Amino acid sequence: MTQSFRVAMAAILIGTGAILGVAPSAGSGSQAPTTVATEATAAPAPAQTRVAAVAQPSGLAWTPDTAGHRPVAPNQPSPDPTEVVEAYFRAINNGEYVAAWALGGKNITGRPYDYFVRTFSDTARDDITVRSVVGNTVEVELDATQTDGTHRFFAGTYTVRDGEIVAAHIHRE
Numbered sequence: 166m167t168q169s170f171r172v173a174m175a176a177i178l179i180g181t182g183a184i185l186g187v188a189p190s191a192g193s194g195s196q197a198p199t200t201v202a203t204e205a206t207a208a209p210a211p212a213q214t215r216v217a218a219v220a221q222p223s224g225l226a227w228t229p230d231t232a233g234h235r236p237v238a239p240n241q242p243s244p245d246p247t248e249v250v251e252a253y254f255r256a257i258n259n260g261e262y263v264a265a266w267a268l269g270g271k272n273i274t275g276r277p278y279d280y281f282v283r284t285f286s287d288t289a290r291d292d293i294t295v296r297s298v299v300g301n302t303v304e305v306e307l308d309a310t311q312t313d314g315t316h317r318f319f320a321g322t323y324t325v326r327d328g329e330i331v332a333a334h335i336h337r338e
Contacts, residue, residue, distance in 0.1 A: 269330025
């Protein structure tokens with residue numbers, strides 16, 4: 166995993182933490198690293214989660230705004246478009262649909278989150294092959310293995326901007 170991908174994923178997690186209220190508020194005055202990633206555990210209560218410690222990448226400083234909103238991370242270099250597309254499919258294959266939604270699933274379907282998740286109900290696994298990358302456009306071939314063992318093949322492009330898939334043009338082959 167490249168350093169730029171780790172930094173980008175940390176930025177996504179930090180941003181998600183700020184949205185969910187996990188990150189410290191602007192008035193906290195603390196410069197300590199922030200714990201932002203959550204993961205489900207196999208605890209007795211199914212809804213129980215634990216916070217996993219994630220070291221803050223060097224060079225990622227919190228900058229409070231003057232309106233008293235939650236702090237924001239300074240501009241970070243955008244992750245490689247290929248890494249974003251691969252992370253998207255890795256999240257789908259791991260059943261991490263919230264992460265896949267955040268990586269761009271919300272921009273692809275044009276429908277609510279529940280619909281997005283349902284589109285994978287008959288899919289056991291998605292395997293992608295990156296054919297080319299031109300700027301922010303990643304051309305892929307997709308082999309979607311279905312739960313019954315059959316395969317569906319797709320091809321097309323994903324357009325990535327600022328670490329998020331913003332458009333997809335995928336067709337069945």
